[in-house]
Structures are given as C-alpha cells and as structure tokens.
Amino acid sequence: MKALRKLHPGPEGVRLCDIPVPPVGEGELRVKVAYAGICGTDMHIIGDEYDAALPVTMGHEYSGLVDAVGPGVTGFREGDPVISMTVASACGTCRCCRQGNELKCPERKSIGSGLDGAMAEYIVVRADRAFHIPEGVSLKTAALSEPVGCCVRSVVEVSAIRAGDYVYVSGPGIMGQLTAQLARLSGAHVTVGGAAGDGERLALAKRLGAGATVDVSQCDLAERAREITHGEGFDVVYECAGVSPSADACLKVLRNMGQYVQVCLFGKTVPFDMDGALIGEKHIVNSFAADRSSFEITLRLLEARRLALEDLITAVYPIEDWEQAVAHVRRRDGYKILLRPGDWAEG
Ligand SMILES: [Zn+2]
Ligand SMILES: [Zn+2]
CATH class of the missing domain: 3.40.50.720 (NAD(P)-binding Rossmann-like Domain)
Known part of the structure; x- marks a missing residue:
C-alpha cells in the first residue's frame, strides 16, 4: 500500500513508500483511510522540529471505514465509518496515567509520530480508541475531528x-x-x-x-x-x-x-x-492534543452541527501529490489540506 513516511531527518527524509498492508491483531481494527489531514505537527515532523520515532508513517487526523475487525472486538463491523484517538498507548503506571491523564504520559505513543499513522491506504488502531462517526456526518468533515478535539x-x-x-x-x-x-x-x-x-x-x-x-x-x-x-x-x-x-x-x-x-x-x-x-x-x-473526552465532545458537536466546518476544508490532494499539498500548507493559503490515500469512488 501507499504510505507517506518520514524515513530520516533532513529535507529528503519524507517519501511516498510502498509497504505491506498491516495485519489486524487482537482488539484492533484495520481502517481504510478516506481522508488524512496535514497538521502543523506533521509540518514540524517534516522540518525535524518535533520528535518522531523514525521511520514512521505520518498523519494523525483522519477518517475512514473499518476494513477488518480483529479477534475479540465488539461494537464495530466492516464498513463502519470511524475515527480514532491520537494516543495509541501509554505506560499505565506513571503519575499521569494513574490519574487518568495518559495524554501526558511521557511514554505515550501517538499515531503519526510514535507509531505508523494515517497518511496511508490503511491504518491499524486499537478498537477501544476508535469512535463511530455519527450518522449524517461526512467522512470529509469527520477528518477534522482531531483538530476540533484539540x-x-x-x-x-x-x-x-x-x-x-x-x-x-x-x-x-x-x-x-x-x-x-x-x-x-x-x-x-x-x-x-x-x-x-x-x-x-x-x-x-x-x-x-x-x-x-x-x-x-x-x-x-x-x-x-x-x-x-x-x-x-x-x-x-x-x-x-x-x-x-x-x-x-x-x-x-x-x-x-x-x-x-x-x-x-x-x-x-x-x-x-x-x-x-x-x-x-x-x-x-x-493545551496540547486531544484526550478521549475531547473526542467525545467533538463528536457530539459534529452530530449537532454546532460548528461550521465546510469552509475550513480548502483542498483535497491524492496522496501521490503530497509535495504539492505540503507546499500548499506552507503558503498559508486557506485552512485544512486533506490527502486522499486510496482509490475511493465517492468525493
Ligand atoms: Zn493535528
Ligand atoms: Zn504513563
């Protein structure tokens, strides 16, 4: 599958790679990514200004459809529209984790920086960190869930x-x-x-x-x-x-x-x-990043149409044109730029 990866530091460090489709494990979902947004954090990763465990597939803002459901997962079926939390794992034992603030765990791993992210045709996420996109909310709009959550x-x-x-x-x-x-x-x-x-x-x-x-x-x-x-x-x-x-x-x-x-x-x-x-x-x-509660509030706001989001999606680029998309973000012309990683029939 196609995946936009930061391989090593330096201006040539980002490349569109062909890597195997990741297998789905116990308690996990494999999601076919519909849209992946380019965030300021991704720009800082590209510019070597933000810590990332290289090599890594970038992207933490996305929406998609469940493609495969791992053993032991309940509540999700193939084809369900979903998003997921950015933090994928935390140590569970430090003071922040013990007090329910795993978003601030020094050992936390986030998709798109600590683990492979969403600028790829498929991403694997823990089902207990995924959320159903409310009915009537488009995949394009739902791709803004993470910035809204922040x-x-x-x-x-x-x-x-x-x-x-x-x-x-x-x-x-x-x-x-x-x-x-x-x-x-x-x-x-x-x-x-x-x-x-x-x-x-x-x-x-x-x-x-x-x-x-x-x-x-x-x-x-x-x-x-x-x-x-x-x-x-x-x-x-x-x-x-x-x-x-x-x-x-x-x-x-x-x-x-x-x-x-x-x-x-x-x-x-x-x-x-x-x-x-x-x-x-x-x-x-x-205030940095979005916690579980932030995502839950976000999805309620999206469902209730309390935010005007359509004007904030400026352009969608196929992932092959990622260099143009990144140049567009650098121009500071418009708002959110989305990548389209796979072959999708609907716009
Ligand atoms: Zn973001
Ligand atoms: Zn911790």
Missing part, C-alpha cells in the same frame, strides 16, 4: 472561559477559526487577530461569528483591545498562530489575572515576557 480541549476543557468574557484569538488559521467558534459557543465576545495577508481569513472569522477582527499589521492591537474591552483587557487569550510576536502581543492585551492559553506549537524556543505575566498574575495554561 480546540475543544483548549476552550471547553482547559480554559476557564465564561459567558460574557472578552476573548482574543490570535491567528485566523484552522486552529484559530475553530477556537473562535468554540469560544463563541461558550458565550464569549470573540475578537480574532491576524497579520498582513490574512484579510480573507479575518473576513471568514467575522462570517463565522467573531464580534470583531484586527489586522495587527494595519492597526495598534493594544488600542483596539482597549476599545473592545472598555479599557479592561481580554479575559482569555488563545495563541493559535505559533509565532513569537503573537505570543508577546497576546500577553500584553490580557487583563491582569486573565488566562493565556497556548494552543499551537512554535517549533522553537520563543522569548516570553514572564515578568509581565508575573506582575499581573496572569495565568498561563497550555
């Missing part, structure tokens, strides 16, 4: 957002757009910020419910923040751009004792005004 963790599970809060979301890419929608669903007044060239993305954020948008290359963010929040500063800020100037700006427009939530990876060490955070007793919290 934002659900940020907004719904980790942050202390409350109805009526003034919220600032920095970065109008896919994560920022999802975060903004979830913050609005939580009852906040949402402002989305972008930089030069983000005009269209900011317009979309407005269409999808943001109360205000700011192009930080055109106007003074601190001044706009004072206008919007009546001089008080934002109650919660979400850093969804993963660039250093954005982190600094987010911290500055956050009110004292407000909450700064880091959503995206920077891929490098960034300077941070810790004195400003200290003096204002600003709470810095981090």
